[in-house]
Amino acid sequence: MLMKKALLVLVFGLLALVSRASPEPPQNPYEVPFELFTLDNGLTVILSEDHSAPTYSICVVYDVGSRDEARGKTGYAHLFEHMMFQGSENVGKGEHFILIQRNGGGMNGTTTTDRTNYYQTLPANQIDLGLFLEADRMRSPDISDVNLENQRQAVKEERRLRVDNAPYGRTFEVIAETAYDNFGYRHSTIGSMEDLDAAMLEDVQEFFDEYYAPNNAVLALVGDFDTEEVLGKVKEYFGDIQPRLKQPEMLAFDTPQESERRTTVRDPFARLPRLDIVFKAPPGNTGDWYILAVMADILAGGTSSRLYRRLVREERMAVNAGGGLTERRGPSLVQFVALPTPGTDLDTLEAIIYEEIEKLQTDLVEDWEMEKVRMQIERRNAQSLRSTLSRAMSLAENEVFYNNPGLINTSLQRYNRVTKEGVRRAAELYLQAKNRTVVITLPLTGGGGR
Numbered sequence: 001m002l003m004k005k006a007l008l009v010l011v012f013g014l015l016a017l018v019s020r021a022s023p024e025p026p027q028n029p030y031e032v033p034f035e036l037f038t039l040d041n042g043l044t045v046i047l048s049e050d051h052s053a054p055t056y057s058i059c060v061v062y063d064v065g066s067r068d069e070a071r072g073k074t075g076y077a078h079l080f081e082h083m084m085f086q087g088s089e090n091v092g093k094g095e096h097f098i099l100i101q102r103n104g105g106g107m108n109g110t111t112t113t114d115r116t117n118y119y120q121t122l123p124a125n126q127i128d129l130g131l132f133l134e135a136d137r138m139r140s141p142d143i144s145d146v147n148l149e150n151q152r153q154a155v156k157e158e159r160r161l162r163v164d165n166a167p168y169g170r171t172f173e174v175i176a177e178t179a180y181d182n183f184g185y186r187h188s189t190i191g192s193m194e195d196l197d198a199a200m201l202e203d204v205q206e207f208f209d210e211y212y213a214p215n216n217a218v219l220a221l222v223g224d225f226d227t228e229e230v231l232g233k234v235k236e237y238f239g240d241i242q243p244r245l246k247q248p249e250m251l252a253f254d255t256p257q258e259s260e261r262r263t264t265v266r267d268p269f270a271r272l273p274r275l276d277i278v279f280k281a282p283p284g285n286t287g288d289w290y291i292l293a294v295m296a297d298i299l300a301g302g303t304s305s306r307l308y309r310r311l312v313r314e315e316r317m318a319v320n321a322g323g324g325l326t327e328r329r330g331p332s333l334v335q336f337v338a339l340p341t342p343g344t345d346l347d348t349l350e351a352i353i354y355e356e357i358e359k360l361q362t363d364l365v366e367d368w369e370m371e372k373v374r375m376q377i378e379r380r381n382a383q384s385l386r387s388t389l390s391r392a393m394s395l396a397e398n399e400v401f402y403n404n405p406g407l408i409n410t411s412l413q414r415y416n417r418v419t420k421e422g423v424r425r426a427a428e429l430y431l432q433a434k435n436r437t438v439v440i441t442l443p444l445t446g447g448g449g450r
Contacts (some may be wrong), residue, residue: 011075029384032344032408034395035227041243042215043236046395048222050388055391056223058130059119060138061396063218064211065189067113067184067330068247074199075155075191076207077110079199082151084118084212085109089140093147093287096133104128109219111189114329115400122304124224127233135220135237138212143205152196159190163424167269173443175335178261179278179437182254185330194375213242220405222388226428251344254280254331261437272319274441275349279334279431285402285411291426292334294418296325297373298365299356302335306338307358317344329401334430346440362428364420378416 002406034048066077100120106118118137122130165168173188178185197275217236221230254448282288300307300323311318325335340349384390391408398407 002192007170018159023050030382030409032222032385032391032395032410033185034222034405034408036219036399036405037231039214039235039239041239041240041241042213042246043234043238044399045231046218046220046392046399047225047227047230048391048395049225049227050222050391051224053388054124054224055121055388056120056127056130056221056225057119057387057392058134059117059220059389059392059396060134060206061115061117061218061400061401063214063216063222063249064111064116065114066187066189067182068185068186070347071183071230073203073207073287074187074195074342075189076199076204077116077211078189079155080204080207081109081111081116081118081194082154082210083204083208084137084141085145086151087142088137088148089142090136091133095135095144099129099133102347105130107298113185113189116318117393117396119389119393127225127230128237129223130221131233131237135241138217138238139241141200141208141212142210146242147202148199148201148204152199153189154217156193156196159193159196159358163188163190163375165269167271168267168274170267171265171270171274171439173261175276175278175333175437175439178263178439179280179333180254180331182330185254185328206265209244210247213246214238214241215246218396218399220392220399222392222395244398256280257435257437259434263439265439265441267441268422268444269445270441272342273346273443275335275338275340275353276441277350278437278439279435281325281332281430282335283330284332285404285407288430289325289327289332289409290414291324291418291422292332292430294322294370294373294377294415295360295423295426297376298369298423299360300324301373301376307338307353310356311338311349311352317341317349317352350438357427357431361424361431363424365416365423367420369419370418370423374416378412381412 017132032048034046037045039045064077066074069076084330085096087095097107103122103126105120105122105126109116109118118134120130129273163173219234267305281292289331297305300321301307302308302322305322307321307323313322318340321338326332336353338345338349338353384394394408395405399405
């Protein structure tokens with residue numbers, strides 16, 4: 001559904017703002033009203049009033065993720081997520097956390113392949129605090145040798161905990177390294193130890209100058225406030241931050257596979273083998289992406305899915321089985337995972353998964369399966385919309401990814417338009433042997449099943 005863009009010019013001091021009204025209300029009981037504005041410096045602002053509770057959430061999404069990193073400089077987006085909490089021109093080191101917590105709020109930030117976000121939830125009488133803190137670090141974070149070194153060490157320790165010394169930690173990296181050809185998606189968001197060690201202060205400063213600018217960000221606020229009043233405050237806090245030359249968007253295309261890719265990981269921390277089967281999929285918010293999301297839920301989403309029922313409950317060949325579809329601005333991945341029971345032959349386990357895939361390719365799924373998945377998606381959608389923070393994150397991310405925050409109101413319709421025939425067609429088109437990558441993770445000592 002195309003969003004109708006109504007332009008409204010408002011003058012606040014020297015700053016002109018362009019407003020796009022919320023799209024026409026869809027047939028959606030959970031509609032989220034919002035207004036979208038663009039400041040002269042390029043900052044996109046999305047405001048959504050909700051007076052049901054005296055709180056609000058603020059989310060800033062920067063159009064930068066690990067896919068924007070160059071060879072030899074991996075992990076910079078995630079490293080900078082940490083750096084942005086180390087103080088700014090008017091906020092001391094550690095003071096950001098203290099101010100939020102002492103005023104009854106919560107906060108954090110995350111980095112993915114496709115974006116970096118910062119968010120906080122506060123009482124409604126602390127609108128100025130949230131805006132001030134986000135504006136101050138957008139304008140002037142404390143990028144120093146001391147902060148770089150302590151956050152370098154923090155990120156390296158995070159890598160040890162989550163990747164290098166965690167069961168199946170390296171598996172996730174190997175899947176991306178094997179399945180993708182594009183460097184932006186091949187390397188992990190957390191980066192390599194070598195690149196983190198090699199990062200210099202001038203490298204980090206250059207990364208900030210390239211990506212952390214108002215014209216490369218979206219600011220979303222959802223909660224108990226007056227739109228006109230808050231818009232004036234946004235102008236006050238962010239209006240004088242200078243835009244920068246925006247970097248061209250990183251093209252995250254990937255070459256089509258010609259044959260199956262397969263590799264094995266030896267994991268000293270794993271106690272059971274692990275089988276991962278992934279298939280290349282289209283980017284998020286495309287017609288076939290929604291179809292594959294429904295298909296992945298039918299095959300591997302939860303304990304009532306086909307794979308779980310057969311592998312865990314009936315055959316008792318696996319202690320767990322599942323999977324799903326990633327959402328990326330470039331090629332996504334459909335992933336199926338199984339952990340075999342001791343003594344189970346991995347070749348047999350893999351063959352059964354292919355049997356279940358073949359059923360999707362040849363037979364229409366059952367009506368009850370389609371209805372179950374629709375209800376699951378609707379429940380997840382309704383649950384996420386209860387939170388002002390979830391709404392703020394969704395509005396901002398959809399604007400950054402797809403230039404369409406209105407997807408918060410229309411994506412459910414796209415799921416509901418998926419048909420049984422569409423599921424069969426998508427399974428046949430994308431779940432082909434030549435389009436798959438298989439990663440076997442084996443304990444370093446003992447076990448294995450093959």
